[in-house]
Amino acid sequence: MNENEIQLKVQALVDGELTGQEAKEWRSRLETDAGLKELHARLTAVRGLMTGAELPRTLPESGDFHWSQISKAIEREERQAKHLARPASSANWLLRWVLPLAGVACLMLLLTLLQTTKPDLGISLGSDHELELSIDDLDVMTFNTGDDAMSVVWLDYSLDLQQDEIDLWLD
C-alpha cells in the first residue's frame, strides 16, 4: 500500500466510511504510527472546520426527472427500431408504387397528347396502287404526297442514265 492509498484510508476513517473491522485495524495502527496519527488529527480538524460551512447544493431537476428522460429516450429508440423493421403497410405500398406509376402514366399521356398533331411532311402512305418487285433484295419505299397528286416509288438502285446512241423511244 503506497502513501496515497494510506492517506485515502485515513480520510475514509475520518469520514466514517470504513467497516467496523477495518476501522478497528486502522485505529490501532494510528496508535503505533505517529505520522498517521498526526494526519488523522489534521484531517479531523479540517473536517470539523468544514462541517456546517459547506453551501447546500441542490440539483436543478430531481433525480426522477433524469431517469424519466432516459426512459423516454430508450422508448423512443425502441419505437423507431420497430417502425423500421415493420413490413410496409398498404398506405406505404401506395406511396412507393402507385404514385410513381401514376406520375409516369401522366407523363406518357402528356407526351402522347403533344404528339397528336403529326408533323406535316406532305406525304401519305397507302393509296390505290399495286407494287410488284422482281428482285428480292431491292429496297423499295413508296408513298404519296399529301394531296395525292404524286405517287413515288423510291428504289435503292442506281440507274444508268447514259443515253443510247440510237434513240429508241417508241411511240
Next chain:
Amino acid sequence: MITLSLNNLISRFIFLVALLLFVSGGFVVAQADPITVQARLVLGTSKEQKGKTEVPDTIRKRLAKVFKWMKYYELRSRRLSIGDGATKTAKLSKTSKIEVSNRKNGRIAVSLFSEGKMLVQKSQTLRSGSYMVLAGESGTDSAWFIVLSKTK
C-alpha cells in the same frame, strides 16, 4: 295450249334480252379508253448543270417539296399514246426502259427494266394533273426520276 307456248316464248325472249344487255354492258365496262402518257427521265441534283433543260416548274416544285435536291433536269422525254389494253415501251438509257400498259378504269401499269431484268411494276389510277414517279439515287449527290403524267 297456244297460250302456254306464247308465254314460254315471251319468257325466253325476255331472258335473251336480259342476257344481251348483261353481256353488252359488261363489254362496255371492260373497255379502256386510249390514253396519252408523258414519260420524263429527270436528273435531280444540287449542282447547277449548264446546257441541260430544266423540268417544267410544276414538276420541279413537286419534286423539290419532297426531295432534297433543288435542281431537276429533263434528260429525255417521250409521249406514249396507248390504246385500250395495249402496252408501249420506251427506252430511257442504254440499259433501262419502261413498259406502260393501259388497263381498265383509268389504271396504268408501269414496269421498269434495267439490263433486261424487271425491277419493279407499279399500277395505279393516273389522273390528269397527277404524277407517278419512279426514282432512286444515282452516284454522288444526285438522283434519277422517271416522271409519268397523263396528258389530255
